[in-house]
Amino acid sequence: MDTQQISAPSRAPSPVRGDATPSSGVVHINSRHTSHFTVVGNHLAQHRELSLLAIGLATHIQSLPAGTKVGIKPLTERFPDSEARIAAALRELEAHGYLKRTRERLPDGRVVTRTCSYNQPGSIDARPVPAPRRRPKRSHPAPVAAPAPALAPVATPAPPTPEAPAPAPTAVTPTPAPRPTSPATPKPPPLPRPTEPLPQLLDAAIALLTDLHRRAPHITLTERDIHHLAPAVATWFERGTTPAAVRQALTSDLPQPLRFPAKFLRHRLIALLPPPTTPAHQPAPLQxxxxxxxxxxxxxxxxxxxxxxxxxxxxxx
Known part of the structure; x- marks a missing residue:
């Protein structure tokens, strides 16, 4: 009778995490990566003060190899976001310690921007890495001449009569040679503008430029580029050119690769501008x-x- 009989467990077993499918919310289907992956901390992926664009931009920068350019221009060419949004996201990452950009002068005199990306802010000193300095070449010491043998004392002659000192030569400052003047670089011609900037022409021009990347994926324009080129396209419309003709003139025979789409379209809008239409003869009024x-x-x-x-x-x- 003194043997204790246990008929029930002391507590119910706790469920194992991950075994049951949640009734709501996200369900993770994970696969193990063995190559081409980047480790990102939850302090960045779940940051409560960074915007989604800043979090995605930080993840993209951390996945790039060392030496890749991550300025505003390269990132604008890579992503469809505007320069203003990318610049604001970079400032967010700098404010929270995920990015640091410093300007340094190299030994050859060039000024470069050094960009440091931190996968965990505060864990590593954010001071920029100093540029390597060139060591000066060591010059071999000149050989020391052996002392001359001592000579027998010679009778000292009488000192000569002192003469008047010769006048010191006047230093002549060399006149620097004039620098060759390089021919002035001609300024590019201005963009054409319509005689009467009608709102409907400008709206049609903005719609045409915005839709260009659907027909030519290599043409990626920012919002600033579209508003800059819209008056020139409106001038084409004012001179009787149809939208299909403008689109054909801007997207045909594109160079490969197309590095600067906005400059290329600016050149075509100026070089291929049609002549102004001559007004039709107005008949005399009725009397x-x-x-x-x-x-x-x-x-x-x-x-x-x-x-x-x-x-x-x-x-x-």
Whole structure:
């Protein structure tokens, strides 16, 4: 009777995490990566103060190999976001310690921007890595001449009569040679602008430029580029060019690779600009004859052609 009989467990077993499928929310289907992956901490992926663009941009920068350019221009060419949004995201990463950009002067005099990306802010000193300095070449010491043998004392002659010191030569400052003047670089011609900037023409031009990347994926324009080129496209519309003709002129025979789409379109809008349309001949306005009240065209009121021809006969009668 003194043996204790245990008929029930002391507590129910706790469920194992990950075995049961959650009733709501996200379900993770994970596969193990063996190559081409980047480790990102939850402090970045779940940051409560960074924007989604800044979190994605930091993840992209951490996945790039060392030496890749991560300025505003390369990132704008890589992603569809505008320069203003990418610049704001880079400032967010700098403010929270995930990015640091410093300008340094190299030994050869060039000024470069050094960008440091931190996968965990505060764990490594953020001071920029100093540029390597070139060691000066060591010059071999000149050989020391052996001391001359001592000579027997010689009778000292009488000192010569002192002469007047020669005048010191006047230092002549060399005149620097004039630098060759390079020819001034000609300024590019300005973009054409419509004579009457109608709102409907500008709206149609913005819609055409925005839709160009659907027909030519190599043409990626920022919002600033579109508003800069829209008046030139409106000038084409004002001169009677159809949207299909403008689109064909801008997207045909594109160079490969197309590095600067906005500059390329600017050149074509200027070089291929059609001539202005000549206004059609305006007929003379209609006038009513003073005698027969018949309508006729004339710049001034008066009599029609028939009444004017009969007027001498009436005067003679």
């Amino acid at each position: 009513n004859c003073d005698r027969c009240d018949r309508a006729f065209r004339s710049p001034t009121p008066g009599n029609c052609h028939d009444c004017a021809a009969d007027e001498p006969h009436l005067l003679s009668a």
